[in-house]
Amino acid sequence: MPNKxxxxxxWQSGGRLTGRAAYAIGKQNLPEPVAGAEWQIDSQFSAADEILRDPSIRDIFQAVIANGVDVVMWRGGTDDSNTACAVHAGPKPGAISE
Structure with missing residues (x-):
């Protein structure tokens, strides 16, 4: 769905996390992954559930709406708290910053 x-x-080959997550509207907005890695969609993600659980993620969501994508450092874990922390990893390569 392009507007969702x-x-x-x-993920790197071998199933290791790189430490980055991207919130994006459309796969075409994703930045290039680091060498040897690829972006995998998180099928469990629900924006509504995320914002109810962690209202501070609102800033990330606003950046996605404005820019089409926001890359953050991934806190991830083995429990149900696989969420992003609000540490921005940087804009999409080639993006124009104001």
């Missing part, structure tokens, strides 16, 4: 926000997790 999704969360993508960056």
């Amino acid at each position: 926000m999704a969360r993508y997790i960056e």
